[in-house]
Amino acid sequence: MSIFTGNHRQAWAEAFIAGIPYAVASGMTLVETGPGHASLLLPARSTWTGDAERRLIHPGCLSVLADTACGVAVGCALEELEPFATLDLRMDYLRPPVAETDLVCRAECHRLSRSVAFVRGELTQPGQSEPVATVYATFMRATAATRRKDLPGAAAGQPKAEVPRPTPAQAASSLIAPASIETSQVFTSVAADLPETLAVPPGRSPYVDFLNVHQQPQIDAGPVFRMPYKPELIGNPVLPALHGGILAGFGETAMILHLLATNPGLSGIPRSVDFAIAYMRSAKPIDTFAQSTTVRQGNRVALVMVSLWQDDPQRPVVQARGHFLMPREDA
Numbered sequence: 001m002s003i004f005t006g007n008h009r010q011a012w013a014e015a016f017i018a019g020i021p022y023a024v025a026s027g028m029t030l031v032e033t034g035p036g037h038a039s040l041l042l043p044a045r046s047t048w049t050g051d052a053e054r055r056l057i058h059p060g061c062l063s064v065l066a067d068t069a070c071g072v073a074v075g076c077a078l079e080e081l082e083p084f085a086t087l088d089l090r091m092d093y094l095r096p097p098v099a100e101t102d103l104v105c106r107a108e109c110h111r112l113s114r115s116v117a118f119v120r121g122e123l124t125q126p127g128q129s130e131p132v133a134t135v136y137a138t139f140m141r142a143t144a145a146t147r148r149k150d151l152p153g154a155a156a157g158q159p160k161a162e163v164p165r166p167t168p169a170q171a172a173s174s175l176i177a178p179a180s181i182e183t184s185q186v187f188t189s190v191a192a193d194l195p196e197t198l199a200v201p202p203g204r205s206p207y208v209d210f211l212n213v214h215q216q217p218q219i220d221a222g223p224v225f226r227m228p229y230k231p232e233l234i235g236n237p238v239l240p241a242l243h244g245g246i247l248a249g250f251g252e253t254a255m256i257l258h259l260l261a262t263n264p265g266l267s268g269i270p271r272s273v274d275f276a277i278a279y280m281r282s283a284k285p286i287d288t289f290a291q292s293t294t295v296r297q298g299n300r301v302a303l304v305m306v307s308l309w310q311d312d313p314q315r316p317v318v319q320a321r322g323h324f325l326m327p328r329e330d331a
Contacts, residue, residue, distance in 0.1 A: 009033050009034075009035075009076055010030070010033050012075060012076075012081070013030050013033045013038060013072050013075065013076060014030055016071075016072060016075060017029075017030060017040070017068070017072070019237060020068065020234075020235055020236075020237075020243065021231060021232050021233075021234040021235075021237060022064065022232055022233055022234065022235055022243040022245070022246060023068055024232075025232040026042060026045075026064070027042070027043045027045075028040050028041065028042055028065065028068060029041045029043070030072070031104060031106075033072070033076050034076065035076065035077070036073060036076055036077035036108060036109040036110070036112075037073050037076060037106065037107065037108040037109065038069060038072040038073045038075075038076050038106075038107055039069065039104060039105065039106040039107075040065060040068060040069040040072065040104070040105050040107075041102060041103070041104050042061065042064075042065045042102065042103040042104075042105075043102055044100045044101050044102050044103075045100070046099070046100055046206055047206050047207060047209075047210050048061040048099065048100075048206070048207055049099040049100070049205070049206045049207060050099075050205050050206075050207050050208070050269075051099075051205065051268075051269050052099075052203060052204055052205065052206065053204075053268070053269075054096070054268075054269075055098065055099040055100070056096050056097060056098070056099055056271075057097040057098065057099050057101075057103070057207075058205065058207035058208070058249065058252075058253070059091070059093060059097075059133075059249075059252050059272040059275065060207060060211075060245075060246075060248060060249020060250070060252045060253060061097075061103070061207060061249065062091060062093070062097060062103065062105075062123055062132070062133050063089065063091055063245050063248035063249055063252065063275065063277075064243065064245030064246060064248065064249055065103055065105045065123065065245070066089065066091060066105050066107070066121060066123060066133070066135035066137070066245070067086060067089055067137065067243070067244050067245035067248065068105075068243075068245060069105035069106070069107040069121060069135075070086075070089070070107045070109075070119040070121060070135060070137040070139070071084070071086070071139070072107070073107035073108055073109045073119050073121070074109050074112075074117040074119060074139050076109070077109035077112050077117065078112075082141060082142050083142065084117065084139045084140060084141050084142070085139060085140050085236075085244075085279070085282070086137060086138075086139055086244045086279055087116070087137075087138045087139060087140050087278070087279060088137065088138055088276065088277060088278045088279065089135065089136070089137040089138075089244070089248065089276070089277050090135065090136045090137070090274070090275070090276040090277075091133055091134070091135055091248075091272075091274060091275045091276075092133060092134045092135075092273075092274045093132070093133050093271075093272045093273060093274065093275075094130065094131055094132055094133055094134065095128070095130065095132050096132070096271070097123075097125060097132045097133070098125060098127075098128075101125050101126065101127070102125065102126055103123055103124075103125060103132075104123065104124050104125070104126075105121055105122070105123045105124075105135070106121055106122055106124075107119050107120070107121030107135070107137075108120055108121060114141070115140065115141055115142075116138055116139065116140060116141065117138065117139040117141060118136075118137075118138055119135075119136070119137045119138070119139065120134070120135065120136050120137075121134070121135045121137075122134055122135075123135065150284065195216070195217065196214040196215060196216050196226065197214065197215050198213075198214060198215070199213040199214060199215045199225055199253075199257050200213075200257070205269075207249070207253075208253055208257075211227050211246075211249065211250060211253060212227065212228050212230075213225050213226070213227055213250070213253055213254075213257070214226045214228070215257070215261075222258045222261060222262055222291060222292050222293065222294075223257070223258065223261050223291070224289055224290070224291045225250075225253070225254045225257060225289065225290045225291070226287055226288070226289050226290075227250045227287065227288045227289075227290070228287050229242075229285055229286050229287050229288070231285075233246050234285060236282070239282055240284075240285050241282035241283055241284065241285070242282075242283040242284075242285065242288065244279060247277070247279070247283055247288070247308060247317065247318045248275070248277050248318075248320070250288060250290060250308065251275075251277060251290060251306045251308055251318060251320045252272060252275055252320075252322060254290035254291070254292050254306050254308075255292045255304040255305075255306050255320075255322055255324070256269060256270055256272075256324065258291075258292035258293075258294070258304060258306070259294070259302055259304065259324060259326070262294060263326075266326070266327055267327045267328075268327035269327070270302065270324035270325060270326055270327065271324060271325045271327075272322060272323075272324055272325075273301065273322070273323040273324060273325055274322060274323050275320065275321075275322040276320060276321055276322070277318055277319075277320035278318070278319050278320065279317070279318055280315075280316050280317055280318060280319065281315070281317050282317070283308075283310060283317040283318070284310055284311075286310055286311070287310065288308055288309070288310055288317070289308065289309055289310065289313070290306055290307065290308045290309075291306070291307060291313075292304050292305065292306040292307075293305050293306075295321070297326070299326070300325060300326055300328070301323055301324065301325060301326065302323070302324045302326055303321065303322075303323055303324075304321065304322055304324065305319070305320070305321045306318075306319070306320050306321070306322075307319050308320075
């Protein structure tokens with residue numbers, strides 16, 4: 001087997017990004033590659049705005065870019081191509097990212113063991129001398145590379161459920177305007193028949209509008225949120241599976257919405273300080289649900305945990321936690 005060098009590495013990285021429906025939809029482009037490192041650009045769009053009032057990018061957009069860039073860095077560190085998947089990812093948000101401004105993530109695979117790849121990186125914006133966030137991630141090497149068998153129609157003798165893959169034009173258009181409800185036809189969740197409302201008023205958070213997050217009645221510790229499936233959320237079209245960064249973005253959204261729902265007197269939107277996510281299993285191309293719990297809340301900072309599941313709340317696809325700065329009345 002040949003070792004990745006020069007143009008071969010660049011060509012692989014470009015093909016890797018072109019094969020991810022969400023990366024195509026969001027317009028991610030490769031800035032540069034090298035042995036064990038890569039830089040990706042996420043072009044500015046109003047859709048990425050998380051807080052329209054303060055004109056800040058949603059932290060989930062940083063997580064999606066970081067997860068993708070870290071994956072490319074792992075591929076650039078390998079001597080022979082093999083499948084790999086994100087085990088966990090941690091984001092530290094150093095300063096507020098300005099809305100409608102490009103984002104760049106430079107990731108480096110600094111340690112490659114026989115089973116695990118370790119990656120770190122920084123996210124920057126033009127016009128800022130310091131990074132807006134840092135990322136640390138680990139990836140499992142030599143993961144499954146065959147289509148999943150846990151969807152209806154995947155049993156022997158039955159046709160496999162196919163996931164429609166949007167063209168670049170179709171995918172990009174879906175990011176410009178908020179999506180309509182598109183409940184998955186592959187699986188109907190046990191919670192899908194509960195009454196729902198939009199999680200936030202249209203326009204308050206364009207990125208939440210894009211994810212099309214809906215809120216269900218409050219259960220136990222807090223409300224349940226649903227993210228409807230749509231093809232441009234796919235990160236791995238081979239399995240197929242939702243993009244790990246999208247799951248991170250939905251998890252962060254659910255935690256912020258949880259704080260807003262359980263603190264009705266807040267004067268603004270809580271701001272992410274850090275975020276850590278662990279991936280339990282790949283997420284199927286179906287609707288995803290989330291419920292959060294406030295672990296600790298002080299005058300300035302709240303610690304929240306979230307669980308994401310699809311067909312069974314007892315089998316989460318993701319668990320995550322994050323610290324949030326609570327808005328101050330005198331701010």
